[in-house]
Amino acid sequence: MGSYVRTRALTQSTKPIEHDEELRTSVCCLCNGGCGIKISLDQDGKIKAVFGDPDNPYNKGKICSKPMAIAQTLSGPYRVRYPMKKVNGSFERISWDEALDLIAQKYNQYIQENGTGSIVGITSKIGGSYSKLAHGIFSSLTGLVNYGTGPICTDSEANVRKKLFGDGSGTSPLSDVVNSKILLIVGNNAAQTKAGQFHWITEAKRTGTRIVVIDTRFTETAQAADLFIQIRPGTDTALGMALLNYVIKNNLYDPTFVSEHTNGFEKLAQDVSAFTTERAAEITGVPQNVIEKLAQDLATLKPGMLFEGRGVVCVNNAGASVWAFEGLMAILGNIGKPGAGIISHINNTGGIINLIQANDVMKPDRKRSSSALYKDMEEGDVKMLLISGNPCVTWPDSARMSKAIEGLDFVVSHTLVMDDSAVLADIVLPATHWLEEAGMQASVHRVLQWKNKVVEIRGEEKSGGDFYRLLAERMGLPSSYFPDSPEAAWELERKYNKNVTGISRERMLETPGGVHFPCAEIGKETVRLFANCVFKTSSGKVELTEVSDAPLEYVDTFDAPGNIGSSREEFPYLLSTNKVASHYHSECQYSDWANEMEQPYVEMHPLTALEIGVEKGNQVRVETVTGSIVLAAKITQSVPRGFLSTQPYFGFQSPYGQAPANTLFPVAADPVGGNLVSKNIMCKAKAEGGQGS
């Protein structure tokens, strides 16, 4: 018998990609891991494949799935290719000229009639270094107040660290972990969120660094650790305070460092004095002897490092936790030395100064906190909104955010894809992807890398750099301040920001892995901050108690913003979100592969599933004070009983066609650090659609 072709077999299942020798080099701009990547293009200039760059010393040719998946979104069906204007509820194609004229005219009108504060930017995805710089110049000239990634991600972490050390950035590179004796990972699932760089942690473990993970979920990172301490959700502050108290009471701190380089030690000791390990054990659920052993380990295994994640910095008592853990690192003297310090993907190079002449600067006539923004949008104080990002999915109480945006007079979305926020805009503008824009990228290793543009745009996309310069021209602003290319932008940045003056594009391109910063001149690269123990606070010392006027105190998550007033009877469970390896922010959702790897689900303990009466895959309605969404049950013992967790994404316009998880989080801010809350909110859950009991 010969070969037999079934009707279903008419499509070929596979054909390996053809390899070309000429690959283009870039740097992945997703998680700030800074992985070097190599791009293979087909004849039409579309991305055929993404590989790891073997010459990059930080990822050594290895990558996670995200850069591969993101390539699909570049030429995918959701991409916005040309400017559009909403006419009678539907979008019509217009030219950039028409769009810019319209935006400029509206912008000037609102400034004159309603003041600079009537225009707001939600600009978490502004683009690369060129776009960020142009956007910064534009904001200085117009008094535009912007809400970037800070309110939903980094505010608590950066604000508290800035008060403690005078700089919100991580103090040490991730790669320093191999010089460390102990690494404390708190609320951070780096194995999934920084998979491409996680080998630094596993390698360190193999060469003797003790890896301790504190988390509510038994994460992939926890699994790779020497010790996993599962903690009750929202109780990290109590653990941090008990560690401080134990270290202080037992004289386990670094007395020289404390006396010479810190202020406020006695006050801090007073703040935590009531937090015995016994009391912390009751609150956290972590046995007293485990807490004490951890304190002893931290005191004896030096140098030591700390790596916090969104699991601890986006909760309703985040600021106090960051304060306690980073204060602990300080009094142990774990700052400024090789193998010591705080790892973070917050790595600010510092802004430009003195570029704009004083008489050209326009100050915003009013400012609002991120939580007050909702009300001011609803009540008409805000007229116009510039969006680069997807606040209708990424900001809390997504339904309220969407409604507030819908009610505004004039909304512009500069975006990669037609997402939940873009569909509400009056003008939609096509944005370049980071593979279509050259620029500098900072990484968790505290290095700056330069990437050239590797993919040509296929429509009328423009970078934020071009958009804001062109808009400034139309508005009659002094547009000569603006650079006209990513390269010119970098030269401008070197001239007006001494932290990067010594870092030319050529140096970044020639140095595998990039150049450490700050670096005012060649030979003065800073691998880790504060090696000289001079801190950037006004006193030059670590300010252990200047974080807040109030003392460092533990607030139960049930009594903290977002949960106050909710009844434990009505909402018996806690809900959080956690990131997964296939996704980064909402942008990776638009890839086929990411969809194949991850579907929306809600994790729950088998006993919780039993209480609700659902089995694996059944639909569960999760409800909080702000609303409810339906998700498939994923039953796992990785989470404690009574604790639910889902991915922080989705969107009605996303391929998942699913209400955003942030719909469930009320607009509430951490009182100490200011971050909006996206974890540990009280909820209830029940089987959907007649299933269960």
Place this chain on the structure above:
Amino acid sequence: MSQHSMLVDESRCIECKSCTVACKQENNLQTGDWWLRVWRREQLKGHLVRYYNTQSCRHCEDPVCQVVCPVGAIQRGKDGLVTQNNAKCLGCHVCATACPHSGMKIMTNGKVGKCTLCRHRLERGKDPACVSVCPVNSRVYGEREELLREASERMEDLRAKGMSVHLEGVDKEQSVVMYLTVDAEN
């Protein structure tokens, strides 16, 4: 010529699924098709134990899929790699049922498909795609002797930490892809 193999070290896997996506990218697999999958297993034994079970063709020395295929579409080559001929394949899926390692996958076109160990890459002196991306060296490719040494070193380290592990794909049931597996009884 020295024999080459792949080592899959379950103890190192972090379930990032980069291997799965790299496989799809390299072999141009359609949406819904997979040659390599990563599954999560959980067990409560005093404390919670979790493993990541990666499944793809192991290229057995004595492949059962070859034996059961009614049309001889599956052959083991001189290089030790087991190949499946798509033109000959009937789509009867007997091989998929027979394979003890879930290495044979049913494709969306109704036929079966499986890992080629990226033979086209090996011919060009490159590692298989899944190996080339794996961020934690859970997957490594190289000379078999060297990999066996590497595996025994890794197992020694893991046993010293109290883990019970064993190596699959050696001795009686030889395969090109060897698995360093964490024992469930632990």
